Amino acid sequence: MQKQKGFSLIELLIVVAIILIIAAIAIPNLLRARIAANESSAVASVRTLNTAQISYNSVYPTVGFAANLAHLAGTCTGTVIPATNAACLIDSQLATGTKSGYSFVMTGGTGTPSATYLQYANPLNVNTTGVRSFCSVADAVVRYTNTGTAMTTCAGTETPLE
DSSP: OOOOOSOOHHHHHHHHHHHHHHHHHHHHHHHHHHHHHHHHHHHHHHHHHHHHHHHHHHHOTTTBSOSSHHHHOOOOOSSSOOOTTOOOOSOHHHHTTEETTEEEEEEEOSTTTBOOEEEEEEESSBTTTBSOEEEEETTOOOEEEOSSSOOOOOOSOSEEOO
8 A cells, every 4th residue: 555645635725724823813913013003104104294394494484384285296306496385394204195004184374474384194094004193283282082973173282193
């Protein structure tokens, strides 16, 4: 009688079952890690926007704070001082309003010079690209909320980020 080489069906099924169990444990952890990375990127972007607004206000004191993301963006050639509507203070990806699973909105205040601004970042898909929404105003404190709904204001009642 000849001995057959190879694996039996039961041995293969056991290996497949073990792989599926490991995948069931690992995939949720990978999704949580991606959400944490997206949130970290959103906070960094909100801080970048705060810094850009302070710089914009310093460079253009008669204008005040920028009215929107486009005023903070633009292409800088380095040969000419940019106009107030293209200050070259943020990267082109952030200027589009979407970065790392978050959407960013910025509105300027009224009056000349503008003394206030509002910015907020909401996850594109709640519980998929992010859980928390972030906002900031002219005091440059980053605040967040866990409500799961899109943020449109920053009233100061949100939790400050530590």
